[in-house]
Amino acid sequence: MGVTMPTTSPDFPDRLRAAGLRPTRQRVALARLLFESGHRHVTAESLHVEVKASRMPVSLATVYNALNQFRDAGLLREVVVAPGRSYFDTNTGHHHHFFVEPDGELHDFPSEKVTIAGLPTPPKGTRLARVDVIVRVRR
Amino acid sequence: MGVTMPTTSPDFPDRLRAAGLRPTRQRVALARLLFESGHRHVTAESLHVEVKASRMPVSLATVYNALNQFRDAGLLREVVVAPGRSYFDTNTGHHHHFFVEPDGELHDFPSEKVTIAGLPTPPKGTRLARVDVIVRVRR
DNA sequence: TGCAGTATTTAGAACAGTTCTAAACTTCTT
DNA sequence: AAGAAGTTTAGAACTGTTCTAAATACTGCA
Numbered sequence: 001m002g003v004t005m006p007t008t009s010p011d012f013p014d015r016l017r018a019a020g021l022r023p024t025r026q027r028v029a030l031a032r033l034l035f036e037s038g039h040r041h042v043t044a045e046s047l048h049v050e051v052k053a054s055r056m057p058v059s060l061a062t063v064y065n066a067l068n069q070f071r072d073a074g075l076l077r078e079v080v081v082a083p084g085r086s087y088f089d090t091n092t093g094h095h096h097h098f099f100v101e102p103d104g105e106l107h108d109f110p111s112e113k114v115t116i117a118g119l120p121t122p123p124k125g126t127r128l129a130r131v132d133v134i135v136r137v138r139r
Numbered sequence: 140m141g142v143t144m145p146t147t148s149p150d151f152p153d154r155l156r157a158a159g160l161r162p163t164r165q166r167v168a169l170a171r172l173l174f175e176s177g178h179r180h181v182t183a184e185s186l187h188v189e190v191k192a193s194r195m196p197v198s199l200a201t202v203y204n205a206l207n208q209f210r211d212a213g214l215l216r217e218v219v220v221a222p223g224r225s226y227f228d229t230n231t232g233h234h235h236h237f238f239v240e241p242d243g244e245l246h247d248f249p250s251e252k253v254t255i256a257g258l259p260t261p262p263k264g265t266r267l268a269r270v271d272v273i274v275r276v277r278r
Numbered sequence: 279t280g281c282a283g284t285a286t287t288t289a290g291a292a293c294a295g296t297t298c299t300a301a302a303c304t305t306c307t308t
Numbered sequence: 309a310a311g312a313a314g315t316t317t318a319g320a321a322c323t324g325t326t327c328t329a330a331a332t333a334c335t336g337c338a
Contacts, residue, residue, distance in 0.1 A: 027286090043324095044324080059287065062287055065286085065326095081219060082219060083225040084222070107262060119274060126277060130275045131273070132275065133270065134273075135261070137266060163314090165315080183295080197317095201317075
């Protein structure tokens with residue numbers, strides 16, 4: 001308490017295995033970039049640029065595959081803020097987003113202090129999956 | 140009171156002129172489909188299918204142009220709920236959305252009863268543009 | 279360790295949604 | 309009615325993403 005400890009070990013092969021994914025070199029390289037330091041927001045393109053510059057370059061198709069697999073495994077959350085571009089967020093906990101237009105910058109903010117009251121009940125035959133709050137701001 | 144009156148006249152050429160847009164046959168045909176009966180959610184494709192079946196077919200490029208112009212003129216609101224697909228909403232008033240996955244159905248709900256408390260202040264140098272709440276539900 | 283079996287990676291093609299181009303056509307103003 | 313400016317159109321181009329099928333890597337087991 002007080003001192004922040006990593007919530008998960010930095011052993012990326014193990015973390016991938018735990019998520020049901022084989023720890024290939026490519027996935028490990030991507031996981032390192034994504035999860036090694038604090039929370040991040042990436043697009044497939046931005047992550048591809050990063051990993052291309054690294055010691056373990058990875059094809060664009062693999063970046064897309066990995067992002068989709070990480071999301072399906074619960075390691076990432078996909079955030080839809082702009083048409084025709086997918087952002088992935090390494091913060092999978094409860095929180096919401098600022099989206100700065102027109103730059104396309106995305107910032108988290110914690111949901112602890114945010115309360116939403118008066119939401120209607122979901123349409124018949126559906127169950128609630130998630131509530132996304134996007135605060136759009138302009139320069 | 141009690142009896143619902145149209146908030147705007149159904150004279151589409153005049154409404155378009157008022158929005159700074161020339162009332163061409165194509166724009167009038169699209170405006171009719173969009174605004175003649177209650178609030179609607181469309182995509183460029185869905186509106187194109189509709190207007191193709193009408194007495195005044197319109198090219199896909201024109202549907203895209205018109206939707207973007209109507210949005211810029213404040214006649215429509217663009218709703219981003221899924222990557223790679225833009226929805227346009229004829230309801231430009233304050234309200235939020237249900238998004239039914241995986242069908243892609245979108246439903247309005249009024250914002251009157253919804254209150255959001257505890258939103259942080261926008262990042263330095265930005266001003267608030269809009270708060271979008273998307274309630275994602277699954278079958 | 280070596281091998282087979284399965285999963286993964288890759289480059290490039292394919293695809294979906296959207297925007298662009300430039301020639302033909304409308305609309306508006308006079 | 310004529311000229312100027314704005315609009316429409318088909319198709320090409322573009323962007324972001326997924327697919328294909330051949331090559332390669334990982335895993336479990338002898």
